[in-house]
Amino acid sequence: MAAGAAVRLSGLRKHYGEVRAVDGIDLTIAPGEVVALLGPNGAGKSTTVDMILGLTKPDSGDVTVFGSTPPDAIKRGTIGAMLQGGALLDDATVGEMVGMVASLHRRPMPVAEALRRAGIEELANRRGNKLSGGQKQRVRFAVALVSDPDLLLLDEPTAAMDVGSRREFWRSMQAFTNTGRTVLFATHYLEEAEEFADRVVLMRRGNVVADGSVAQVRALAGGRTVRAVVPGATDEMIAGLPGVTEFQVRGEQVAVSSFDSDKTLRALLAGFPGVHDIEIAAVGLEGAFLSLTSDEEETR
Numbered sequence: 001m002a003a004g005a006a007v008r009l010s011g012l013r014k015h016y017g018e019v020r021a022v023d024g025i026d027l028t029i030a031p032g033e034v035v036a037l038l039g040p041n042g043a044g045k046s047t048t049v050d051m052i053l054g055l056t057k058p059d060s061g062d063v064t065v066f067g068s069t070p071p072d073a074i075k076r077g078t079i080g081a082m083l084q085g086g087a088l089l090d091d092a093t094v095g096e097m098v099g100m101v102a103s104l105h106r107r108p109m110p111v112a113e114a115l116r117r118a119g120i121e122e123l124a125n126r127r128g129n130k131l132s133g134g135q136k137q138r139v140r141f142a143v144a145l146v147s148d149p150d151l152l153l154l155d156e157p158t159a160a161m162d163v164g165s166r167r168e169f170w171r172s173m174q175a176f177t178n179t180g181r182t183v184l185f186a187t188h189y190l191e192e193a194e195e196f197a198d199r200v201v202l203m204r205r206g207n208v209v210a211d212g213s214v215a216q217v218r219a220l221a222g223g224r225t226v227r228a229v230v231p232g233a234t235d236e237m238i239a240g241l242p243g244v245t246e247f248q249v250r251g252e253q254v255a256v257s258s259f260d261s262d263k264t265l266r267a268l269l270a271g272f273p274g275v276h277d278i279e280i281a282a283v284g285l286e287g288a289f290l291s292l293t294s295d296e297e298e299t300r
């Protein structure tokens with residue numbers, strides 16, 4: 001599979017002085033996969049995307065895109081990219097901007113089709129300085145699509161969009177991925193990863209801390225939340241239960257995060273005979289994200 005990989009990163013590293021923006025990551029993305037790159041601010045997502053695009057030179061390690069170097073892949077129109085704040089021209093119309101980019105490629109799709117796929121046909125004659133933030137993002141999407149790329153790299157594509165535009169954007173994106181293209185998108189929105197990605201790669205401080213399907217990443221965090229009404233509960237008693245990683249006591253209402261909910265529950269029942277209204281829930285992707293990317297992990 002490696003030879004036919006859409007993206008292959010091996011030992012990829014980029015440091016800025018003391019900052020280990022990307023600290024030796026290995027990642028293989030198969031053709032047709034839709035992968036979310038998740039992580040808190042400063043995790044190294046943009047630096048990774050920039051290295052795949054050849055915009056940032058790695059200190060060490062290799063990047064290949066469909067077996068080629070990033071500059072060769074870009075020359076062939078294999079990669080389309082939508083970057084945070086990618087420049088648009090104030091005085092050119094949307095149609096002109098997308099047309100200019102199309103003219104740089106050997107086998108572009110028709111400009112009208114790129115506009116249609118990005119859902120901005122009606123903006124074709126609008127000038128760059130008359131676009132809203134969300135509309136600009138869609139123009140960047142059309143620019144990314146017009147080379148008819150096999151790989152799309154998107155750095156926080158829906159950052160400036162309202163909820164409705166976000167939905168529509170992902171609908172357009174799904175139409176694109178249904179044709180078997182590969183997509184890697186960086187995002188802060190867990191629900192986008194959960195809903196649209198086949199695979200989630202979680203980054204923290206320049207490293208990949210989890211990689212798998214949404215269900216697998218959730219399971220990696222392994223925790224559950226136990227809620228109950230516990231007459232007589234005190235902070236000290238709840239903190240002393242086995243498996244507890246975090247807890248909250250509000251009057252008799254207790255919520256506990258636990259890495260071993262069976263043990264926690266047994267001890268709770270033994271220590272507090274009056275406990276009632278017990279609920280146990282699996283950690284969502286958000287919980288997994290927080291537990292796998294929090295700085296407290298550092299001390300483990």
Ligand SMILES: Nc1ncnc2c1ncn2[C@@H]1O[C@H](COP(=O)(O)OP(=O)(O)OP(=O)(O)O)[C@@H](O)[C@H]1O
Nearest residue numbers: 016019020021039040041042043044045046047048
């Ligand atoms: N050109 C640069 N010079 C110095 N430090 C940089 C440079 N680019 C990135 N960094 C640092 O590298 C780290 C990783 O940044 P990066 O932008 O890749 O993170 P990110 O995960 O994309 O964050 P965000 O979600 O905030 O966009 C950060 O600490 C950042 O300050």
